Amino acid sequence: MKQIKLGLSAWRMGYHIAAWRHPSVQPDGSMDLSHFKAVAQAAERYRFDLIFMPDELAIRGEDNPEGARSRGSHVAELEPITLLSALAALTQHVGLVSTGSTTYAEPYNTARQFLSLDHLSNGRAGWNVVTSWGKEDALNFGHLAAPDYNLRYERASEFVDVVRGLWNSWDADAFLRDKESGLFFDPQKMHVLDHKGDHFNVRGPLHMARSPQGEPVIFFAGDSEAGRDVAARAADVVFTAKQTLEDAQAFYASVKGRLAANGRTEDELLIMPGLMPIVGRTREEAEAKHEALQNLIDPLIGLASLYDRLGDLSDYDLDGPVPEPKDPAFRSRAEVIYKLAQKEGYTIRQLYMALASGRGHRVVIGTAEDVADAMQEWQEGRAADGFNIIPTHLPEALDDFGTLVIPELQRRGLVRTEYDGTSLRDNLGLPKRGL
């Protein structure tokens, strides 16, 4: 039976917007190596294939009303590549995937950092390629706004080619290191990239040996046409946020369908939607866990989460109806969620709570069987090759998943019980890669 691949979002203190206020959570965890050490070692105990670190290059949300800003926990966190390098020394098997921007970095530096993480971990590194859409990110790099969408994707595409080119600077057997003859390497097995492109001129070669897994694993989360094209050409894994089986199936078919034109087979690219599991021994317990978290959402944060679509609602009754969007600047962006509120009969508070839990990702609340069923259905329905598991709060919700759902998945033969290789490519069942 084909196995479900498992990633773990190990971000901050969890993905739920109020995670840091949960009684079980260490509220300065996102600045503390020991927090992440506990999370990574738990992930390994539960036999996850990889842990994943998102990244932003600024404090986002600067347009939010004053009061909301000082209630957000996203203002202080470790840098993910250094963090994962430390975790490389504290783990043995789990893959270490960091996000890295193609808009505000140089490919030579990025190629080095990820390949170095790969060597430090004996072949467990992955790079989640993003183009950094945020205005706040731009302002920290001398731009007034993020470069235009197409430009960002063109640059990203060339950036990835350069990085992969640099990762292929040396054949696996290039280094002789022969003390007797004094020959350190075989010059026939060194490759000078000499890239000259629209965005970059990079000579190379990279001054680092080839990856133990051929190349670090490339992740991509683009959803647009341009994003799917880049993914089909260059990525090994695609992350996505999909709420329904139909949407996920359509996305799956769309991305897999682009592989053949790139001379690649379906097995060479894995699709892993996000999944936020809220697990209890009973459904009631799971619901109660969810509600406890939802009640920790400060109304100012809740309103702020609606702000960029519905404008400032702070003068309205939280437990009254959602007002019709008036400001024309908001109208088009507001439509989808205003319709949702009307359809469900949500109050303002109910609306922000509904949006808050998964923040775009599928949420499954229930027993171990419910969550395992939800996963199996998508995998069997060609909607997912695996899941990026997104705990609400860390490490508690991870332990719920690990102690309840993982044994159920193992019983069904859907996930492994032991690691059976050494590299992240081994974990994911991906072939060694190289140009």
Next chain:
Amino acid sequence: MKQIKLGLSAWRMGYHIAAWRHPSVQPDGSMDLSHFKAVAQAAERYRFDLIFMPDELAIRGEDNPEGARSRGSHVAELEPITLLSALAALTQHVGLVSTGSTTYAEPYNTARQFLSLDHLSNGRAGWNVVTSWGKEDALNFGHLAAPDYNLRYERASEFVDVVRGLWNSWDADAFLRDKESGLFFDPQKMHVLDHKGDHFNVRGPLHMARSPQGEPVIFFAGDSEAGRDVAARAADVVFTAKQTLEDAQAFYASVKGRLAANGRTEDELLIMPGLMPIVGRTREEAEAKHEALQNLIDPLIGLASLYDRLGDLSDYDLDGPVPEPKDPAFRSRAEVIYKLAQKEGYTIRQLYMALASGRGHRVVIGTAEDVADAMQEWQEGRAADGFNIIPTHLPEALDDFGTLVIPELQRRGLVRTEYDGTSLRDNLGLPKRGL
């Protein structure tokens, strides 16, 4: 008594040009975390204040003749910030200093990486600021040559200001993390940098808490007037390469003399020249160790080390006299070393050997007493506050220094026997710093 500060150059497999061929050396050590783990843990056992990683952004020496290139070990190494992040998890006390370029990086990224390393290590990070002079480095970043010297230093100076500004984004007590009220931070204690300069526009704030040691420690190795000025203004520690007491004293006086004008006292900046110790239980043993290493220098590498000053000497007898420089392109650069060869009566082989061992740094060959004397003389003579110890090969030459010289220095009360603080600033006796 004032104590001598001790840094350890933990680069590659050692600093000697033939280190990798030494029988005790693991020839792929510079790609292997376990090599550096052994070195860093030894440094801690010997109570070093810090370990130091130089860095280059390319394979340098591309003009060298073909045969020399494939005999050099500098073509494959780990990236230092990721490496030190892994070592942060494997050590407790020793400072972790990485080189970082101001020419081919963005200050927001650099500020994050070093401050993250600092948090991962509980306040043990340092940044050695360099401007990357190499042509080969430039070619990996879309330039045909390194930017002009003055431009590089202007950019470096502004770059350091931006990084320090970002490190000061938050007061030490800015984060409340009050689960009850929901307040995560005190907005009065957040500082938006809003830097607008000739080279950079960076808004900030950095999305990371302030350093446990106030700010990471800044190292600088500039030797020119411009370099000394930047150091006197912004650095905590200056590395330098000086061969004679007189040169070192003049440099020491020159840099320390610039502090008052910057409103700083002499204690706020430490000067640490490089020192390559070759230690034996007797002088004869030390000489023999040196000779054994020198004999491992491949003649092609030796000739290559003369190439950029004397041109191609491969048609001459290695054991014959050094020919007078003919090529006018080489004449001015050749003068100093041609005079040295004449004065000492060196053959070609003897000349490259003489230059090869310390590669610009002071070499002391002798017993533990000899080395301790050499260190004490410079410290008492106001030529050094400490030394950057540069082992010929790792870890063996480090162990020679640690087991022979360290006890002698401890007996003299010149270095500590136990760590007495937690941060790199504590190790170095530097005050907490902040803007």
